[in-house]
Amino acid sequence: MTLLLQGLALGVLTGGLYALLASGLSLYFGVMRVVMVAHPAFLFLAAYLTYTAHTAFGVDPFLALPVTVPLFFALGVAVQRLLVARLAPDNLAMMSVLLTFGLALTIEGLLGTFYTGSYRSVSMDYATRSLTVGGVHLPYDKIIAFSVAALTLAVLFAVLVKSRFGRALRATIQHREAARLVGIPTERVAGYGFGVGLATAAVGGAVLALITPFFPASHWVWIGKLMAVIVVGGLGSVVGAALAAVLLGVVEGVVLVTVDATWATMMFYVFLFLTLLVRPQGFFGGRLAHRF
């Protein structure tokens, strides 16, 4: 019973992190209908930058965010304007996979050149202990990861729902021509949408640096998991992806403590296939969640 609770608690915490890591993917798909394979590569680029800030300048992973978040936003705008927006609309989905696959390999190559292939990690004293509640151990790093993810997602939602930019972005996602007709500069807004997506990667990368060791090819493990999250959640739905992330996090956590790690990872693909078989539009997209 404690074991199950343990799995459940860890699952919720990790699920929250998955929600943050996948939110960018939902945004890219929403604004441009592209599958951004390079998102996890950018996550680890951010993790390495966090590592450098920490080892070279002694900066706390989260104190580097005021630099990395704007930097990644600008990178995202550049990727959209200079690359994605130039793809022909007829074969956008396919070409975007190739393009972002190339981006991912490029980033991985650069990371290998500058940081070598060995494992790196950032360990902070405050993240190594754990909290014990009724026999359930909650490691501080996971609690921090969850809290940062929840906070970032809350800010993201507030921006999407309340701000003028958020309304323009949602309108652009939901009906591009109608958005242009009410005077929204949809191309620019799509670029900013991409920027916001990549800005979430800057935060996600800082969190990853804190909770897990990484090497240049680490991103490949994540693309599958995160794709599963956004497909189960309903492509392009930010809220759907967040719900699916927590669901899959919990399933993974419970299977991890009751069966084993292989099956835990497998659950992502089991749910992916189930979704495609039963409800290809995703379980939380459409009416339940507001598709942003």
Added chain:
Amino acid sequence: MSDPVSDPMSGPIAAEQVLALEGVVAGYGRAAPVLRGLSVTVRAGEVVCLVGPNGAGKSTALKVASGLLAPRSGRVMLAGRDVTGLTPQRLLALGLAHVLQGHSVFREMTVAENVRLGGYTVRDQARLDARIEVVKELFPVVAERWGSMAGLLSGGQQKQVEFARALMLEPSVVLLDEPSMGLDPRNTQVVFDQIDLMRRAGVAVLLVEQNARRALEMADVGCVLDLGRVHISGPARELAADPRLGRLYLGGQPAT
């Protein structure tokens, strides 16, 4: 139609041309052009109705007029000024509104958000609030379903939200692409009444309708479009009675 301003044949004091497409050639991507030298003129306080078979290029013509699609050649004139190639945003500021064919509400937003987005480019909150009251009165559904998710409304109700959104900035030129599609007779009447009201207010209306007889009855000028060109045009009532309309478009039934 006794209103002199609305009569296209009112001679020397004919109202100014508000919107004109002049020899427009336009198409999508690298494909052959859809519009091949289309010319249409709309005057203030006038309803011009485009009819024609599916694929004739009616919607494409409206997209060129509202800046959604840049023409390959030819000109778009708005209030005497060459606006060819301007963005929809600029044209909106110049008083043009376009209600798209089919459904174009922002489905995952409330009716309120949809209507407010009609005023996206205007920061003057007081002016927008005043307009909201006006469109709520014009389209009661908008007031009744103010807080509902727009995608959950029926097709006809969504259409009314789209009109409300398009009228937020009091446009002087309105492009309507099959506005009665999917509406019940009562709401069709509401839409046609609305068009009539706009005409009386001096708005220039370019209307695309499949319900040709009905639309030509209320329009001032009719144009039959086929293969990207105007084949016949003239006073709408005469056109409705023109046997060529039947041959070209209505499948050969005798005109009534």
